[in-house]
Amino acid sequence: MIKVNKQRLSLQVYDILKKMIADHRFSPGARINVEQITKEVGASRTPVWEAVHRLIQEGLLENIPNRGVFMLTLTPKVAIELYVVREALEGLAARSAVPNANERVLKKMAKLIDDQRKMVEGGDLVGYSRLDYEFHALVYELSGNRTLLEVLGTVKNKMRPLALHITPILSRLLEDHMEILAAFQARDADRAEAAFRNHNLKMIEQIKQNMNPDEWEEVQVGHGVGKKNSNSDVGDARSK
Amino acid sequence: MIKVNKQRLSLQVYDILKKMIADHRFSPGARINVEQITKEVGASRTPVWEAVHRLIQEGLLENIPNRGVFMLTLTPKVAIELYVVREALEGLAARSAVPNANERVLKKMAKLIDDQRKMVEGGDLVGYSRLDYEFHALVYELSGNRTLLEVLGTVKNKMRPLALHITPILSRLLEDHMEILAAFQARDADRAEAAFRNHNLKMIEQIKQNMNPDEWEEVQVGHGVGKKNSNSDVGDARSK
DNA sequence: CTATCAGTAATTTCATGAAACACGAAATAT
């Protein structure tokens, strides 16, 4: 049986573009030729632009007036900012989730971790990522806070362009997950929050090690509050 | 002199609608007649729909296919969720901001609090709200975390429909601000975070008192993770 | 060699007719 595609065109385009971004089909700073996309997907300008606007609003693309639409470059500064915010939100999620954990969920968590171990042993980064995503999503759901779920979604969305640039040490992330599970099993909200925060702090360390230190611009101890840095580095990126 | 508005039409409409929502020009669940808006603002459907779509995406409006666009009802459950998330984010903002505080900023904070006191004494709720907003914005900026600023912006955005339904006891909020300032003056990040969190917890209490208790649906200790509650109450709202 | 300017081309937004869609009301059949 053939299913008809019921979704609005603009949403389809949005999904296509988001997938392309997630798959790193555009390098940072690269130009997105909107007109070409309309041709490729066989739609008209209206729905395509609607999708592009949404991605711009979400901070994945950038529009330089009358020059074009560009893939936003995720600077190390912003990357760390994202993880700092995520740390707070995931800490909250973990804390809220602990009281709601039941045996069934704990089993599921254990199963996921077990599967993750296999992926790590097999060196399957992509497979691991998917399970990692599921593991986190499970905790978010368990928090029972729909709003938190949404906000975390948008934050993690913005991280997508990052994924390829930092290669985490999988075995260590796995240890974190085990600690998280242990905290849940002990019904210890403080410990769960700490474990989740720790998970993120490790990623921040990872970023700092992987990236050019003189690009950091000091997130935590940021001196001024000026706006001068917000766009300048992106501007450089739009080569070609 | 008549200023020509250089901004994109869709953005203007977006701002207009957002302002109308903030001013409670639409009651919760009320239908937004998109066609009428196009007439009122003298624009065509395209930019108006773009604005409406954005508001839908931001969770302020809701689209029931081919029935119309409706003002979303903020349930007490969601309201509390929002404050729980905000608590975590503002706590982070405060903590990050403390190390960046200098004399100039502290002066500014003191000045804002002083102005707030006048508003409280004069019973000017609107005036107070504006200063309250500035006070918070000052801390967000000071955190130096642009991403945090953005996320907090979207969260507070979603709270807008709430403002009128809970009438806070201004004098107590003012006390909180004073405690926050004291924490900053003492350069005590823990204390600042606690003060900010406390500020939000009070609001949550306020909501619980102001609203019908049997609508709460238990946010913190939410039992299941089911999705059954996510939309049902909204559906009811689309009367008429 | 630099600056200025006009013409050109590309991007982006907007207006509007038309199509698609979903619901309810009526009409028809069971």
Next chain:
DNA sequence: ATATTTCGTGTTTCATGAAATTACTGATAG
């Protein structure tokens, strides 16, 4: 009466021509 189908109506999305805006190009003058 109940079920099914058709039709009308209002909503929503889409396609496309046109207009507005501005970057780029290259020529000319200083």
